[in-house]
Amino acid sequence: MTHDLSHSPRSDARDNRKRILAVARTAFAEQGLDVAMREIARRAEVGPATVYRHFPTKEALLTEVFTEQMGACAAIVKEGLAHPDPWLGFCLVIEKFCAMHAGDRGFAAAFVSTFPVPADFAAARDRTLGHIAELARRAKATGGLRPDFVLEDLVMVLMANGGIRTTSPTTAVAAARRFAALLIQGMRAEPAAVAPLPPAVRLPLPVVI
Structure with missing residues (x-):
């Protein structure tokens, strides 16, 4: 006698876990970290108990x-460190971080600690920031980065970048690229010929009440 194992409890549990993660990834990216666990469960079409069984806490x-x-952030910093010109490597990190964070509101918020992040996440983030600090030190030593730059400036940049609001992820990334280009010009150690900025992006103005 044979048994159909295509829908065994174990495979169902794996499918539920994958669906929960996919839904959560999209929800946090679009709406930030305030999405409730019950809302994740509703979108994933499972009960709240199923979500908590796989993930006991938010x-x-x-x-x-x-x-x-x-992991993508760590890879970007590794790419920057490997660049033969530390200043250009630093610029690469700023550009790619701003673009990446603009496309994922939840991750951007977690990275700058606007939510109580787990210890594992905080440790990985701190390692990444440590590598950026080393890249900044090299960029200063070669005369590209202004000497008064500190790591807190990067955190401030990412917090400001996280304020970009638009209904289109593509537009958000385009706006972030222009924002990064403006910032990089201000981070130069010495004035240089002004490079053209990326195209401007039309953003919705805040409503004044």
């Missing part, structure tokens, strides 16, 4: 959801 879910993005 912090555990966030850690799993943002693992890929944190």
Whole structure:
């Protein structure tokens, strides 16, 4: 006698976990970290108990959801460190960080600690920031980066970049690229010929009440 194992409890659990992660990744990217666990469950078409069985806390879910993005951040910094010109490597990191964070509101918020992030996430973030600090030190030593730059300036940049609001992820990334270009010009150690900025992006103005 044979048994159909295509829908065994174990495979169903794996499918539920994948669906929860996919839904959470999209929800946090679009709406930030305030999306409730019950809303994640509703969108994933499972009960809240199923979500909590896989992820006992929201912090555990966030850690799993943002693992890929944190790895991408580390890869960007590694690319910057490997650049033969530390200043251009530093510029690359600023450009790519701003673009990446503009496309994912939840990850951007978690990276600058606007949510109580889990210890594993915080440790990975701190390692990444440490490598950026080393890249900044090299860029200063070669005369590209202004000597008064500190790591807190990068955090401030990312917090400001996270304020970009638009209904289109593509537009948000384009706006972030222009924002990064403006910032990089202000971070130069010495005045230089002004490079053309990326195209301007039409953004919605805030409503004044």
